[in-house]
Amino acid sequence: MIGPELREAAVLLGAAGVVGVLAHRLRLSTVLGFLLIGLAIGPHGLGRLVGEVPALSFLVLHEGSVHLAAELGVAFLLFMIGLELSLDRLWRMRALVFGLGGAQVVVTGALIAVIAWLFGNEGAAALVLGAALALSSTAIVMQVLSEGGRLGTPVGRAAFGVLLFQDLAVVPILFVVGILGAQEGGGAFGLLLGVAGAMARAALAILLIMVAGRVLLRPLLRIIADTGSHEAFLAVVLLAVLGTAAATEAAGLSLALGAFLAGLLLSETEFRHRVEVDLGPFKGLLLGVFFVSVGLGLDLAAILEEPVWLPLSVLGLVALKVLVLLALLRLSGEAGAVSAETAVLLAQGGEFAFIVLALAEGNGLVPPETARFVALVTGLSMAATPFLAMLARRLGRRLEVPEDAARPGPSEAELAEHVIIAGYGRVGRAVGEILDAQRIPHVAVDADAARVRRLREAGAAAFFGDAAQAEMLALLGADRAAALVVTMDRPSTALEVVRAARAAWPRLPIHVRVHDEAHGRALLEAGASAVSPEVTEASLQLGEGLLTALGVPEAAARAAIAERRDAVRRVLL
Numbered sequence: 001m002i003g004p005e006l007r008e009a010a011v012l013l014g015a016a017g018v019v020g021v022l023a024h025r026l027r028l029s030t031v032l033g034f035l036l037i038g039l040a041i042g043p044h045g046l047g048r049l050v051g052e053v054p055a056l057s058f059l060v061l062h063e064g065s066v067h068l069a070a071e072l073g074v075a076f077l078l079f080m081i082g083l084e085l086s087l088d089r090l091w092r093m094r095a096l097v098f099g100l101g102g103a104q105v106v107v108t109g110a111l112i113a114v115i116a117w118l119f120g121n122e123g124a125a126a127l128v129l130g131a132a133l134a135l136s137s138t139a140i141v142m143q144v145l146s147e148g149g150r151l152g153t154p155v156g157r158a159a160f161g162v163l164l165f166q167d168l169a170v171v172p173i174l175f176v177v178g179i180l181g182a183q184e185g186g187g188a189f190g191l192l193l194g195v196a197g198a199m200a201r202a203a204l205a206i207l208l209i210m211v212a213g214r215v216l217l218r219p220l221l222r223i224i225a226d227t228g229s230h231e232a233f234l235a236v237v238l239l240a241v242l243g244t245a246a247a248t249e250a251a252g253l254s255l256a257l258g259a260f261l262a263g264l265l266l267s268e269t270e271f272r273h274r275v276e277v278d279l280g281p282f283k284g285l286l287l288g289v290f291f292v293s294v295g296l297g298l299d300l301a302a303i304l305e306e307p308v309w310l311p312l313s314v315l316g317l318v319a320l321k322v323l324v325l326l327a328l329l330r331l332s333g334e335a336g337a338v339s340a341e342t343a344v345l346l347a348q349g350g351e352f353a354f355i356v357l358a359l360a361e362g363n364g365l366v367p368p369e370t371a372r373f374v375a376l377v378t379g380l381s382m383a384a385t386p387f388l389a390m391l392a393r394r395l396g397r398r399l400e401v402p403e404d405a406a407r408p409g410p411s412e413a414e415l416a417e418h419v420i421i422a423g424y425g426r427v428g429r430a431v432g433e434i435l436d437a438q439r440i441p442h443v444a445v446d447a448d449a450a451r452v453r454r455l456r457e458a459g460a461a462a463f464f465g466d467a468a469q470a471e472m473l474a475l476l477g478a479d480r481a482a483a484l485v486v487t488m489d490r491p492s493t494a495l496e497v498v499r500a501a502r503a504a505w506p507r508l509p510i511h512v513r514v515h516d517e518a519h520g521r522a523l524l525e526a527g528a529s530a531v532s533p534e535v536t537e538a539s540l541q542l543g544e545g546l547l548t549a550l551g552v553p554e555a556a557a558r559a560a561i562a563e564r565r566d567a568v569r570r571v572l573l
Contacts, residue, residue: 011041011059012069016288031143032386034288038295039383061296070293073286074139074351075259078167079241080283081142081160082263083272093161100158100332101165104346108324109134112317121370124180128360129374131173133317135350137382138163138256139290144345144389155396158334158342162325167256170352177359205251206261209244213265221271225449225464237275238282240266270452273445273475274465294351298379306373313377314384318347341396348385349378416480418442422467422497423488424455427513427534431485432460443476468496470504478505486512486528491519495526502527 019033038061039045047060113130117123141159150156217240224233241262248258266272303310322343329339354375361371419435419442421428428444435442444462446452455462465472467486478484484501488494491514498510509529514520520531543564547557 007058008061011061012289012292015041015292016285019288030147030288031140031291034291035295035298035383035386038292039298039300040295041292042296042298044299044301061292067293069286070290071255073283073288073290075245075255076241076279076283076286077139077142078256079259079263080276080279081164082260082265083267083276093157096158096161096332097165100328101162102169103328104162104325105131105134105166105169107328108321111320111324115320121366125360125366125370128177128180128356128365129370131176132353132356132360132374133349133378135166135170135352135356136163136321136346137348137350137385138167139287139351140348140382140385141345141389143287143291144386148389148393154334154338155341155345158329158338159345162342162346166350167260167352170257170355173352173356174359177356177363177365180363180365205248206257209247209258209261210265213240213244213262217265218269221266221269222449222453225271233274234278237266237271237279241279270449270456270462270464273463273472276475277465277469277471280471290351294379294382297354297375298383299376302376310373310376310380313373314380317349317377317381318384318388321347337396337399340399341392344388344392344395345385347388348381351382353378416477417482418477418480420445420473420476420478420481420484422446422473422484422486423494424451424460424462425487425489427487428485431487440482445472445476468493468500470500473501473504478508481508483509483511486510488513491515491522494519495523498523498526498528 015037019030019037023030023033041059041061043062046056050057050060109130112133113126116126116129141163145156145159220236224236241259244262245255245258249255266275325343325346326339329342357366357371357375360366361368419440421431421442421444424444424446432442444460445465445467446462447466449464452462452464467473486494486497494512498512501508501510510527512523512528512531514523514531514533516533520533523531544557544561547560
């Protein structure tokens, strides 16, 4: 007999495989695919047919059965977002996060609260509904932007700034809901005092986590990296993510916020690209489970019960959020195309709305039928996000003016026409010094953690990782690089790097340091653009110095050596 946990895992893994294949073949968003799969295998899909076909019960999942995995999916998403940021960059985004994001939550929440009050809800219930529906879906929006390669664009930055503030705002929102439920009619002063106390405790918890992480995490990762154990390194990183998430949850904050803090801590270390490569598959799979869980909760038959008000409420929510965000983005100085695309992209409800509504219903602030209706509105608007994203992109292209289209985002500008140096030992450093002298930007990757640590202390842009992984090279901007230079000592490792890079980027110039002519021929066959035999080059330089010392004119000596160098290259080619 198959246990329920094993059955659920098998169904989820099978669903993930089906979505991956179909989304690739049909060129659909994987987000939409997971939502539809969740709808199909949920209690409101195949679950309705179990009475007639009992065998279908094997395929049916219920929303609560994947709750933990769905929460972990959102947590890993926030971790990866934090990993791509840094505290310095977050501080530079403070106007976007706290200015634009704060204004969006306050203005949208207030307008929705007024509308809810006009429809007969009590003041406390209207306030809760406004706060819940002001939030957008971080998980879905960030995944859609990631799939489209638009996280570094002005739209990606604006959307992320708003979403990050919304995630931070969940803490005081949940506390206000708790206070309203426990002290109904307790006065505004008590409410403000409670919120201030909760924010102070939250700030203290975040500060302690950041300090402990800086003191303990980087030294621990360096010790593990020095051992060369990939399994131990991955285990420590997972412990950091889940441990920080557990710490924030214990402090009354969210799992996702803790994971985001763990990402921020690792973003300033030399290990961030290696971590991103290792944990990418975990994030993708668990986030897929989250999207499936949203689909499980959708009941399309409920539209028949509210054939007018439910669709109108979804359209009204989307329209209101678009208008508010469009106005705020334009006031903040964003271009028209960026404002329109971002506003439409963030027009849905968010996953944290379900948490706020559940708490409010449990505290008696919102009637069960109202909470169910608003949850349906939220779920349907989230399911519509892939279509909203397509509409947003078309709208952005239509409104885009040439100067906006030509303006690169910071992430593209930081890594463009640069050189990637794979292996930063003696030869790699020499190449880096030559590039520095010519003011050519470059970034290095090396598998020796101690070496990377010393280089970073000296100010070099060096990262710990395996250059033979195409994912690592992609994170270093191989698609926009001017060249890849491979300087590894081990011939087999250099060969793996060249094969991986050539398979992923057929037009990328690859220059390789080789040990001898046989090694050079193998690398050229694997796809290297040019090779420089180390032994041959050293002997040529020695020969030139010797000829000059023996009285041969310098010009003649250089010509003789150049002729010999050309002969070696002809043999290699």
